[in-house]
Amino acid sequence: MIIEIKVPTPGESITEVELASWMVSDGDIVEKDQEIAEIESDKATLSLLATEAGKIKIVVEAGETIAVGAVACTVDTEFAGEATSQATPEASSEPAVGEEKQEVSPKPEQPEAKANTTNYPDAKVSPLAKKRMEEADLNIDEVINGLKRISTKEVEMVKNLPEQETPSSGGGHSAFIASHASRDAERQKMTMLRKKLSQRLVAVKNETAMLTTFNEVDMSAVMALRKKYQSKFIDKHGVKLGFMSFFIKAASLALKHHPMVNAMIDGDEIVIPDYHDVSVAVQTPKGLMVPVIRNIETLSLDGIETSLKNLAEKARKGKIGLEEMTGGTFTVTNGGVFGSMLSTPIINPPQSAIMGMHNIVERPVAVNGKVEIRPIMYLALSYDHRIIDGKDSVGFLVKVKEMIEDPAKLLAGGFDPEQEVLGL
Structure with missing residues (x-):
């Protein structure tokens, strides 16, 4: 049938x-x-x-x-x-009719042995292809043996290859550069996901009054807290305690103080959700994806870390569902993992604001009239100035800064714990 x-x-x-x-x-x-x-x-x-x-x-x-x-x-x-x-x-020891017999060799115990063993030592591999091979855990032999058919394209490519000249100098950096010199260019078809992403990014720049405000955060308190309790956190919750969970939780509490940052435009109306569904930007081999963690206001740090881990793994494997990428009200992106010092992140429509984290660098700062070296991160908030005023955007970042520099405020809803105790 x-x-x-x-x-x-x-x-x-x-x-x-x-x-x-x-x-x-x-x-x-x-x-x-x-x-x-x-x-x-x-x-x-x-x-x-x-x-x-x-x-x-x-x-x-x-x-x-x-x-x-x-x-x-x-x-x-x-x-x-x-x-x-x-x-x-x-x-069966014989291949079926019309099928090729495949030889399956056992995987070596050590990864480096697989990379060094090859029957094609002179094969050229482009940097991008080498990266793809490493991601897929493949060596040159497996790629060549896995080719199903040789087309005229491959024949013409080999026929038109220029003869390689052996460098006259012996070894060293110059010989390495000469042997790897290339004028090749690789063309890739743009995926539908990247096409749509491109259209949306251009639309945001053209259709919103986007503005970015910045602030700096002293990471000393969070780093000390993380170092002190990391092992206990892992033992109890089964996940590592990262910086993202602190910033996402702080952002959620700051949104309660400045709800317009969580708002969006729908026609002639402004919609202000009472919940915080935070989209988290994740870089994948197929492009940028922004899975959503829903109802952040109800989650603790361990709940956020667990959700982050699960969504990031699914996004990188391409197994994330459409329902897990729609409906966010606010976005957090972390360019610091790639070494970014400062950036102006682009809003993720129909949302009206996005917070960008960056790398942590030890910088001289003034503390109580003295110069001290502190781990500093620059924070950015890009927002749609049509509905978010400067007071809310700046106030939002200041509130996040206060909670990161004094994590006890995370327990007090963003307020000063001492003043809460005194009823002030």
Whole structure:
């Protein structure tokens, strides 16, 4: 029986998607609910599952755009019984008719042995390809052996390669540079996700009155607290205590004091949510994604850290769902992990504000009339000046600064604990 596997609906208003990659080859035997392909829309990357077991016939090639509801492949269920037998190496020592026999070599125990062992020592590998190979844990032999077909493109590339000249100098930095000199350029097709991201970023610049305000934060107190209780935190909650959770929690409390920073424009109205759904920018191989942690106002630091860990892992693996990336009211991004000193982050529509964290650097600052060296982070808040005034934007950052420099205020809702005790 032939079963058609159609492209599912990733979400409302999405009419077509890109079939990013196939995880199986044409003619493979697949099992029920096995992941067979990755589908990429302008909002998220989803997995295509086999609805039944059997032999697969691919209808749409990887990289093609396909309409939602169209047939991506078919499965012949008459071959369903062969799935288990093919999965067992001992079942047969000979390849099936029309199939190539694959030699499976055991993985070495040490990763460096895999990288150094190759039958193609003179093969050229571009820096980008080398990075992709490291991410996929592949060596040169596995890439070359994994090629299914040599096309005229590869033949022409090899035929037109210039003869390599051996550097006359012996070894050293100059010889290394000469041997790796290249004028090659790699072209990549822009994914639907990056196309949509590009359109949205340009739209934000054109359609909002975006302004950025800055402040600096002394990280001494948070760093000391983190160092003192890190091991106990891990033992009790099973996750590491990072800086992001402090800033996300502080941002949530600051939003209570300045609710307009959490607002957004809807037509002729301003919507001010009473909840704080914080989008967290995560860099993935396929582009920037902003999964949402909902109701931050109800979460403790360990709850935020656990949510951050789970969403970041799913985003990097491309397994995050569309519902986990929509509905945020405020965004936090951390360019400091890449070494950024200062930036003006772009608003994530339809939100009206985004807070940017940066790297922590020891800088001389004045403390009680004396110059001291303190770990300082620059904070940025980009906001839509159409609905957020300077008083709210500056006040928001000052409130976050106060809570990070005195973490006890996180327990007092952003207020001074001593004044709360005294009822002032």
